[in-house]
Amino acid sequence: MDGEFYMVFSIVIPLYNNLPYTEKCLQSILLHTPKEPLFEIVVINNGSTDGTGEYLNAFAARHSRTIFRAVSNPENLGFARACNQGARLAGGAILVFLNNDTLVHSGWSSALIDELSSQPETGVVGARLLYPDGTIQHSGVAIGGNRIPYHIHRGLDKGHPVVSNRRRFRIVTGACMAVHRGEFLRLGGFDEGYVNGHEDVDLCLRYDAAGRHVIYRPDCVVTHFEESSEGRLACCQANTHRTFFKWGRILRQDDFNFQFPETERQQPDTPLAFSLKICAPDRRCCDWGDLFFAQGLAKALCKRGHGCRIDYMNEWGSRDTDIDIVVHIAGLSRYYPKPYNYNILWIVSHPSRITPQELASYDLVLVASSKFAPKVKAMTHTPVHTFLQASDVEHFYPFPEKEKDLD
Known part of the structure; x- marks a missing residue:
């Protein structure tokens, strides 16, 4: 390839205020992301008012060997518009969308790049996200009986067998998500009709509808201080209505497909x-x-x-x-x-x-x-x-001292 370098992936971070989280997030990236393959950090500052802009300028000056770009918008454009803006500016063949209220762990980027580089059927890859106490925040998103997508394994121990293997879902969270840049742009990016919620659900369902796989990689580990952004849930109801309007016909329960370790x-x-x-x-x-x-x-x-x-x-x-x-x-x-x-x-x-x-x-x-x-x-x-009724112990708890005539 002509030129002095090839940008493999771009880390796109949309943010609004919460400067202490941003500082820790960027430091964790520098600490835990190998210098090769080549990557860049693209920060979209959505009109922060807490000194974030000044900090980003100082960060760029201190880390001149890191390929770092910060764009400041005059107002908060929301998650979807900021991510799409970052995707268009990015130079990497792979985009890694990352929330600013996260801390990446060792090996995090290698898992994402490996998945998209070695598995041609994969369109989206997500991470094992942990709460600060080490329990699971995200290991894939399932659809419940009420047709609402939810984090199926939330609260489990980080080493639980059910979250420890690569597996295919229909949805993973956008708090840490990687895609091929060209394909992402061809599919239209994030739907900007959403406001800070369900953008990742909609995007993953579009990939799934196109026959592309959405994969959870447990070897990409990230700590996530969930819902720390201001106004994070302000449009929850409107976002849910938009998802049902677009996808209601195919939102079917699938959580029973993920209630056992993938190895089984x-x-x-x-x-x-x-x-x-x-x-x-x-x-x-x-x-x-x-x-x-x-x-x-x-x-x-x-x-x-x-x-x-x-x-x-x-x-x-x-x-x-x-x-x-x-x-x-x-x-x-x-x-x-x-x-x-x-x-x-x-x-x-x-x-x-x-x-x-x-x-x-x-x-x-x-x-x-x-x-x-x-x-x-x-x-x-x-x-x-x-063929007798099978009582799933997750739903039924019979009293052993009471004999029952099931006939």
Whole structure:
């Protein structure tokens, strides 16, 4: 390549006030970032009023051998606009977005650069973020049953097995996030319609929709003094509404896919796509019993290397052409199987409501009762097997001294 050097990555830091955090952040970068490959620091000062501008000028003078640029905006433009501004100014092939209320640890940048350099399918890579007490703040973002993205492993010990392996998520946090600069700009950068929240959720979902992988790298470790910026949560509700407007149709629960160490995930020869149909009317019904059975089953299927989603009753009309196997957890409402899926009826409740006509529409019937299974067999030519309810101990805590007749 012509020229004297090649800028490998640019660390883009948007900030507004909180000068003590900025000082510690920049010092940690100098201390823990190797001089090679070549990198630069690009700071976007969003109209700080606490002496940050003067400090940045002095920092540049003291560290003249560090490639450092600071741009001062006359007002606070917000996270998205500042990051996009920094991305356009950056000279690195890789962008590392970093909050100013962070302290990077040894090896942090090497993990990010390695991921984007060695894994061509990766579009976004995120870090293991720790609270100052050493517990987990972020190790990937999951979507809960309420369809809200959240930090699934928040509060766990930093060495917990569930946070200790590289794994694919749909979303990682923007507090420390790396991307290829060219691809980031082609995708439009951060959506500037957000104001200090959900920008990272939206960006990651756009990468995911484009078929690009969003990866969590636990060997990139950063301490994060979360939500330290002024006005950090002022637009929380508006940001959430914008995310639902843009992505509501695909915001499906996936947290059951991350509730076990990645090393325990099996690799089947033929991974299957499952849809679990439950009778809860919609996603506002978050305490129905069949939901908890579905979550336990979904977790078990994901652990065996299969894909899984949970469909509420108002979602039964989806075409399901991407689904191999449908499991209907029987309740008060009847599901009408689609002929191109392999359809399983799991009778866990209301067995008296089951009719021979309904049984005949399935490829397989499972009965959560060894006593009732023979009665079902007598009603149909469809194969029938006993398959008892599995009680996930994360949801159900039976009293051992009380005997229960589960039949």
